[in-house]
Amino acid sequence: MGLNARRLTLGAMALLALVCAAAAIDGVFLARQTRWNEVIASGTFPADDKRAPPQVMFARARALAAGGADAAREDAALRLYRSLEGDSPLGQAARFNSANLLMRQAIAVQGGGEPGKAIALIELAKEGYRNVLRVDPQHWDARYNLERAQRLLADPEELDAAPPEVQRNAERAATTMRGYSPGLP
Secondary structure, eight states: OHHHHHHHHHHHHHHHHHHHHHHHHHHHHHHHHHHHHHHHHHTOOOSSOTTSOHHHHHHHHHHHHHTOSOHHHHHHHHHHHHHTOSSSHHHHHHHHHHHHHHHHHHHHHHHSSOGGGHHHHHHHHHHHHHHHHHHOTTOHHHHHHHHHHHHHSOOOOOOOOOOOOOOTTSOOOGGGSOOOOOOOO
């Protein structure tokens, strides 16, 4: 029985070592997540940290967009949002936020001296809202904002493609002429 007890002890020690290794790996991941959460909470984002998770980049873009009506900050926020526009839920939120930022820019431009420049921004915002709705048709905030954008700048009405009028005195096609039947069998 000494051999079986030794095998049982070795198996238990191997299992314990495996559990300790998994706990250490989880501890490293938890410490990393805690560090990134502290970065988000403090608002001191790294300049261009390629190792930053998408959530940190999203929070940085949101902070840049909320920082005021500075064009450079808004452009930086739009670039960050565009880099996050994957098919994930975070990408969906990035598409929605970038469309909102474009609408804010359009409203600011429209209220200024050159309201014609707002047209392109409104069209881009409407396309952003439509992209959000293609992925999630039940996204009510995007529906509402798209409707508001439509009120600012309605889509051109599609003209019914009616056939052109036929002139009464025009020549008729050869297919409408009476045919001659040679009397086929």
